[in-house]
Amino acid sequence: MESKKIILASASPRRREILNKNGIDFEVVxxxxxxxxxxxxxxxxxxxxxxxxxxxxxxxxxxxxxxIVSCDTVVVNDGIIIGKPKDREDAVxxxxxxxxxxxxxxxxxxxxxxxxxxxxHEITKVTFRELSExxxxxYIDRCNPLDKAGSYGIQDEGFDFAIKVxxxxxxxxxxxxxxxxxxxxx
Numbered sequence: 001m002e003s004k005k006i007i008l009a010s011a012s013p014r015r016r017e018i019l020n021k022n023g024i025d026f027e028v029v030x031x032x033x034x035x036x037x038x039x040x041x042x043x044x045x046x047x048x049x050x051x052x053x054x055x056x057x058x059x060x061x062x063x064x065x066x067x068i069v070s071c072d073t074v075v076v077n078d079g080i081i082i083g084k085p086k087d088r089e090d091a092v093x094x095x096x097x098x099x100x101x102x103x104x105x106x107x108x109x110x111x112x113x114x115x116x117x118x119x120x121h122e123i124t125k126v127t128f129r130e131l132s133e134x135x136x137x138x139y140i141d142r143c144n145p146l147d148k149a150g151s152y153g154i155q156d157e158g159f160d161f162a163i164k165v166x167x168x169x170x171x172x173x174x175x176x177x178x179x180x181x182x183x184x185x186x
Contacts, residue, residue, distance in 0.1 A: 009059035009070035014174035039083035052108035075150030120179035124167030
């Protein structure tokens with residue numbers, strides 16, 4: 001696909017930051033309709049791909065832009081998709097469940113130009129050290145991660161829960177830039 005103006009089908013400020021940081025020229029169009037709720041489901045690459053494609057098609061149906069880009073990112077713990085916390089108590093429980101363990105962050109990025117739809121999937125493994133209740137509470141108070149899958153932002157100032165990251169950190173932040181570049185050939 002040749003590089004032309006890109007529509008980012010996302011409301012995520014983190015995706016915008018990553019694209020801006022990489023010098024990508026784009027505009028944002030928030031996908032219409034409700035996003036499929038896959039929280040609590042068994043993780044599969046196909047499921048995440050479907051969500052990314054649905055977002056692109058939602059925007060593509062009303063857009064005349066040559067390239068629509070969408071992404072779906074999930075946090076997976078013990079094979080089950082966990083989403084954004086419902087409230088503070090849920091955030092505490094999610095972080096408690098990730099403490100001392102390795103989980104994955106999986107993203108599917110979709111690039112759609114007319115009827116040509118390409119999808120790439122990327123996985124990053126993140127290992128957390130053992131977390132105390134006080135650390136979890138302090139982090140939630142300081143960073144308010146209620147809008148983040150997995151209840152954390154690896155890019156948050158002072159975030160030191162992750163002791164090992166295997167793969168692309170941009171994927172954990174919310175956009176798999178390496179996979180995107182492979183599709184669009186930037």
